[in-house]
Amino acid sequence: MISLESLNRALQHWLQSTLGDPWAYLVMCVLVGLAAITLFAVLGLALVYMERKVAALMQIRMGPNRVGPKGIFQTSADTLKLVMKEGLTPDGADKFLFNFAPFLVMIAAMLVLAPIAFARNFQIWDLNIGVLYVAAVSSIAVIGILMAGWSSNNKYSLLGAMRSAAQIVSYELSAGLAILSIVVLAGSLRISDIIASQADGWWIIKGHVPALIAFVIFLIAVTAETNRAPFDLAEAESELTAGFHTEYSGMKFALFFLAEYINIFIGCAIGATLFFGGWMPFHIGHWEAFNRVMDYIPSSLWFLGKTLFLIFLIMWFRWTFPRLRVDQLLNLEWKYLLPISMINLLFITLMAILGWHL
Amino acid sequence: MFLTDYIKTVYGTLGSLLKGMRLTGYYFTHKKEIITQQYPEVRPVLAERFKGEVVMPHNENNEHRCTGCTACELACPNGTIKIVTKTEVNAEGKKKKAIDTFVYRLELCTMCNLCVQACPSDAIIMANNFEHSVYDRRQFTKVLNLPGSKIMEGVE
Numbered sequence: 001m002i003s004l005e006s007l008n009r010a011l012q013h014w015l016q017s018t019l020g021d022p023w024a025y026l027v028m029c030v031l032v033g034l035a036a037i038t039l040f041a042v043l044g045l046a047l048v049y050m051e052r053k054v055a056a057l058m059q060i061r062m063g064p065n066r067v068g069p070k071g072i073f074q075t076s077a078d079t080l081k082l083v084m085k086e087g088l089t090p091d092g093a094d095k096f097l098f099n100f101a102p103f104l105v106m107i108a109a110m111l112v113l114a115p116i117a118f119a120r121n122f123q124i125w126d127l128n129i130g131v132l133y134v135a136a137v138s139s140i141a142v143i144g145i146l147m148a149g150w151s152s153n154n155k156y157s158l159l160g161a162m163r164s165a166a167q168i169v170s171y172e173l174s175a176g177l178a179i180l181s182i183v184v185l186a187g188s189l190r191i192s193d194i195i196a197s198q199a200d201g202w203w204i205i206k207g208h209v210p211a212l213i214a215f216v217i218f219l220i221a222v223t224a225e226t227n228r229a230p231f232d233l234a235e236a237e238s239e240l241t242a243g244f245h246t247e248y249s250g251m252k253f254a255l256f257f258l259a260e261y262i263n264i265f266i267g268c269a270i271g272a273t274l275f276f277g278g279w280m281p282f283h284i285g286h287w288e289a290f291n292r293v294m295d296y297i298p299s300s301l302w303f304l305g306k307t308l309f310l311i312f313l314i315m316w317f318r319w320t321f322p323r324l325r326v327d328q329l330l331n332l333e334w335k336y337l338l339p340i341s342m343i344n345l346l347f348i349t350l351m352a353i354l355g356w357h358l
Numbered sequence: 359m360f361l362t363d364y365i366k367t368v369y370g371t372l373g374s375l376l377k378g379m380r381l382t383g384y385y386f387t388h389k390k391e392i393i394t395q396q397y398p399e400v401r402p403v404l405a406e407r408f409k410g411e412v413v414m415p416h417n418e419n420n421e422h423r424c425t426g427c428t429a430c431e432l433a434c435p436n437g438t439i440k441i442v443t444k445t446e447v448n449a450e451g452k453k454k455k456a457i458d459t460f461v462y463r464l465e466l467c468t469m470c471n472l473c474v475q476a477c478p479s480d481a482i483i484m485a486n487n488f489e490h491s492v493y494d495r496r497q498f499t500k501v502l503n504l505p506g507s508k509i510m511e512g513v514e
């Protein structure tokens with residue numbers, strides 16, 4: 001059976017036998033980079049289309065339906081338009097920072113891709129502190145956002161960037177605690193170990209109610225960290241026109257836009273890995289026949305399906321809930337999410353020590 | 359006391375959020391709720407009273423009911439209508455006023471319906487047509503009476 005794992009192994013073997021060790025390694029690095037960029041482009045197109053369709057259906061509309069069958073080429077046409085537009089740099093802007101910020105945001109999004117397991121044994125870098133790495137590196141994007149807001153020399157941009165930074169920094173806490181609760185259960189920070197620990201059932205099922213609470217908190221924190229409604233006050237268009245990317249146009253704007261969707265994908269991929277077992281098929285205890293049938297579905301499809309489900313949930317939030325005010329936002333984090341997730345973490349630790357989980 | 363309030367707030371919030379999500383989820387899964395009309399392919403169903411433009415109906419003998427009284431021209435708040443009259447000699451040799459051209463400037467019209475209400479002989483009505491876009495704005499100036507048309511018999 002052809003899988004991403006066997007393809008990867010065959011390619012590696014062929015490169016090693018034809019080019020020798022250092023060159024094969026180099027070529028693999030280049031190929032991985034190309035694959036990451038291709039993934040980004042495809043994800044950007046597909047997720048924007050998905051978002052527009054989901055938004056339309058939830059608002060009793062049709063959504064894009066003119067360019068191509070069911071409008072599937074709408075996002076490609078939009079990208080073409082953005083590529084051809086002029087990328088303006090305002091006169092009063094700090095030229096270097098202004099032009100560097102979108103790339104920094106993209107680089108931060110790209111770095112987080114490294115430890116994510118896309119399929120069985122198909123991972124760019126299985127480092128032993130994978131989850132910690134994700135939590136740490138995803139915060140670099142804040143610097144890019146602050147940079148964009150500051151260098152634009154525009155009050156709306158600066159206000160949006162400050163809000164965004166405050167929001168990401170505070171919600172990082174509850175996201176970290178939610179991640180930590182699964183780390184406590186799995187007993188490892190390595191992504192492949194966390195997935196392997198869910199072979200007999202996903203943590204959201206094995207961890208009972210505390211895992212469910214951790215999942216809800218994680219989902220809320222991811223929504224806040226990606227600056228999406230109902231936490232989109234960093235770019236609240238009714239107050240700040242567009243927040244930190246007010247002054248950006250053309251492809252530089254497109255990079256911010258793309259980074260937003262990549263961050264959603266990565267956040268949901270981490271969520272799927274921690275709570276839904278990543279590429280691990282759905283297994284029930286000792287039902288051998290049922291487990292075999294589930295194993296026939298490729299692991300990459302399991303991963304993609306779970307991630308898309310979480311992305312759909314986040315889109316569902318966006319098109320249902322109204323935006324929070326700044327004080328409400330901070331209330332929610334410091335008065336509700338943080339205490340609840342701390343107590344929840346205590347419960348989960350107790351559960352892990354006493355072995356109450358399945 | 360504080361703790362029960364706290365739990366109540368969390369519980370109530372989650373409940374109301376789920377209620378909202380249930381509604382949008384219902385819309386998402388039920389395509390029949392979509393209210394968008396596929397306009398160019400599917401023609402819209404318009405109410406009969408919809409006001410699209412002023413027209414002057416003619417019967418099969420190319421006759422209209424306009425006497426040229428200019429009540430509509432006077433009633434119009436923004437000078438949309440201009441009536442040019444002429445004097446005609448009828449079969450009995452009597453002189454009679456009649457319209458030469460009924461000029462209607464669509465780009466000035468606000469579809470307020472005052473001209474139709476002012477007309478004593480029901481010569482003009484509001485039509486349903488709403489597709490007015492043209493490539494040259496001079497085409498907005500229309501002559502409503504057809505060439506060679508006469509006033510209907512018996513309309514004074």
